[in-house]
Amino acid sequence: MRRFIIALTIMLAACGDSSTPTGPSNPGQPQGQTRSIAGRITDLLTGAGVQGARVAIGSAAAVTTGGDGSWRADVPPPSTDRILTTITAAGFQPRETYVAWTNNDRQNVAIDVLPDRPPFSLAFYRELVRDGLESPSRLEPVRRWTANPHIYLRTLNPKTGQPLAPAETAALLQNVRDAVSQLTGGLLSVGTVESGVAARPERVGTINIDIKYEPGDDYCGITFVGANPGSVSFNYERCTTPCAGNPLGPELIAHEIGHALGFWHVSSGVMQAEDFVNCPTVNFTDSERLHGSIAYRRPSGNLDIDRDPQSVSALAAPGGSPAIRCRRSRSH
Numbered sequence: 274m275r276r277f278i279i280a281l282t283i284m285l286a287a288c289g290d291s292s293t294p295t296g297p298s299n300p301g302q303p304q305g306q307t308r309s310i311a312g313r314i315t316d317l318l319t320g321a322g323v324q325g326a327r328v329a330i331g332s333a334a335a336v337t338t339g340g341d342g343s344w345r346a347d348v349p350p351p352s353t354d355r356i357l358t359t360i361t362a363a364g365f366q367p368r369e370t371y372v373a374w375t376n377n378d379r380q381n382v383a384i385d386v387l388p389d390r391p392p393f394s395l396a397f398y399r400e401l402v403r404d405g406l407e408s409p410s411r412l413e414p415v416r417r418w419t420a421n422p423h424i425y426l427r428t429l430n431p432k433t434g435q436p437l438a439p440a441e442t443a444a445l446l447q448n449v450r451d452a453v454s455q456l457t458g459g460l461l462s463v464g465t466v467e468s469g470v471a472a473r474p475e476r477v478g479t480i481n482i483d484i485k486y487e488p489g490d491d492y493c494g495i496t497f498v499g500a501n502p503g504s505v506s507f508n509y510e511r512c513t514t515p516c517a518g519n520p521l522g523p524e525l526i527a528h529e530i531g532h533a534l535g536f537w538h539v540s541s542g543v544m545q546a547e548d549f550v551n552c553p554t555v556n557f558t559d560s561e562r563l564h565g566s567i568a569y570r571r572p573s574g575n576l577d578i579d580r581d582p583q584s585v586s587a588l589a590a591p592g593g594s595p596a597i598r599c600r601r602s603r604s605h
């Protein structure tokens with residue numbers, strides 16, 4: 274009798290209307306019903322099922338995946354429509370994500386996890402994606418584009434007062450296209466491209482590229498990391514010497530576009546802060562491409578090690594996008 278009274282009290286509080294109690298009769302679940310939710314845990318790099326992973330979803334008892342990575346849990350009604358789900362597995366990075374609560378049972382919830390083995394390197398991923406090299410005590414969230422970035426290139430060369438030569442413009446834009454494709458694993462490519470000598474105000478969805486000429490200053494480029502609208506500035510001729518005489522060398526273009534796509538400085542590769550790997554080409558290392566493409570398979574706002582934000586609707590990571598100033602001034 275006492276148990277019944279407690280249950281009835283909960284029902285009344287939940288429904289807010291004592292005349293129409295509509296909850297189910299199960300006294301432990303006054304709102305909604307337990308649902309069967311099932312899915313599969315896979316290795317992000319290989320796509321193979323992960324056996325023996327522990328899946329804890331909402332307030333359900335944790336379950337363990339079978340040989341093909343499949344799992345199923347009976348999940349009590351949650352308090353929100355996105356259910357915190359935690360995956361731990363030997364040999365993999367822990368993962369936190371959210372599974373949508375719907376009106377029906379679910380059968381094909383796909384969740385991938387990052388392996389704790391080469392070619393994945395958590396140390397390198399933290400450098401490239403979380404600013405772990407230059408700011409290891411303040412790891413950043415994933416900041417990434419969710420749609421193909423449009424480009425506006427302001428072609429005015431402030432050194433000459435004239436537009437860039439057509440060949441310079443064409444090469445620069447090709448380098449931008451290559452960089453976007455390489456670092457996102459082909460997930461994104463450059464959207465529409467416009468150019469003109471006039472400055473253009475920022476627009477959501479577009480990366481504005483400007484050419485500066487500040488020979489007395491020490492930077493080669495300044496970019497807002499992962500910002501949308503995006504902004505990249507090149508200091509014309511500042512990196513000419515290490516780029517074989519090219520005032521807008523391909524690797525410099527790639528490096529700044531890497532920042533615009535949400536990436537930070539690394540210890541080795543095109544995104545390294547000093548020195549060039551091979552300035553005449555856009556050629557991100559295999560490790561840069563792999564770890565960049567992984568970040569592009571996570572929502573913006575994903576936190577170290579691999580924790581998704583509860584809301585996936587956020588367009589940008591919280592906290593604004595910081596500018597990064599690239600000196601890259603040493604030459605070989």
Ligand SMILES: [Zn+2]
Nearest residue numbers: 546597598599
């Ligand atoms: Zn840089």
